[in-house]
Structure formats: C-alpha cells, structure tokens
Amino acid sequence: MIKEYKQNSTSKILNIINNASLKYKGIIPNDCWKEPYMSEQELLNEFSEGVCMYGYHQNDKLIGVIGVQKVKDVILIRHAYTLSCYQNRGAGSALVEYLLKKSQDSRLLVGTWKDATWAIQFYQKFGFILHTKEETILLLKKYWKIPTKQIENSVVLEKF
DSSP: OEEEEOGGGHHHHHHHHHHHGGGGTTTSOGGGOOSSSSOHHHHHHHHHTTOEEEEEEETTEEEEEEEEEEETTEEEEEEEEEOGGGTTSSHHHHHHHHHHHHTTTSOEEEEEETTOHHHHHHHHTTTOEEOOHHHHHHHHHHHOOOOHHHHHTEEEEEEO
C-alpha cells in the first residue's frame, strides 16, 4: 500500500532516509557526507518547498519513501529510499511505478550521485535516460538548489 505522508510523520520518514542512505557512505565524497544524512530541519524545509512524500507499507510497516517536487516545468523525484533490510524486494519499484502512473504527462527528472551505479541502473530499468555531464550540470543548476561540490559529483536521469 502506498499513501502520502505529511510533515507530522518526519520521524518515520527520517528513519528510512537515514538508514538507507548509509549505503552511500564511502561512495559519495567525504565532504558531502554527514550523519545523519538528513536532519529533521532539512526534511521540514523540503516539505515547505513543496516536496510531497509517499510511503510504501508492508504488513502495516512503512519501509520505503519517495518524494516528488514540482519545479518550473518538471517534476523532480526526491529522496527515494527503502529500509536496508527490505531493499531489492520491490518496494522501491512499486513507489516509482506509482509516480510514473501519477505523473504520466509530466517530464520527470531524478538526480543521484554519479558513483551510485545501483541507483542509476535502478532508474534506467524504468526507462530513465542518463544525461551527459554537460546536460546534467545545466539541469542541476536550473532545477535543484545544491552545492557546487554535489553538482560536480551527480548525474541526472530523465523519463521522457
């Protein structure tokens, strides 16, 4: 089951994000890593900037989350994570499929770390196309608010 989550569920959402993000430790540059990966204030800021969060439940337990944010003429996929002990069991796929159905007529973009090959491959299996480095830089500067160091170490994929 998938349902929308509001900011009164920040602790549940943060539990998933901060658990699953540990997979990125050592993959992303050390000066871009912090623990916890996302603070409560950062998540509250995301909600105030229009991010909508959806959660996937298994046996009445929230095990995965994914966010979307309308920015200008696109929809960004934001903060897609599944609890580490539930990864590779379909929760992430169900969340992406849900968003694809919900956003059929929209241009979808997702950014991730360039060395997170598993994340890139995950989105490619849903038909997302990896942008070139030059296109990635332009898209990240146009649609995201992230530091230069993160831009230098990220990629953008798009579902046309």
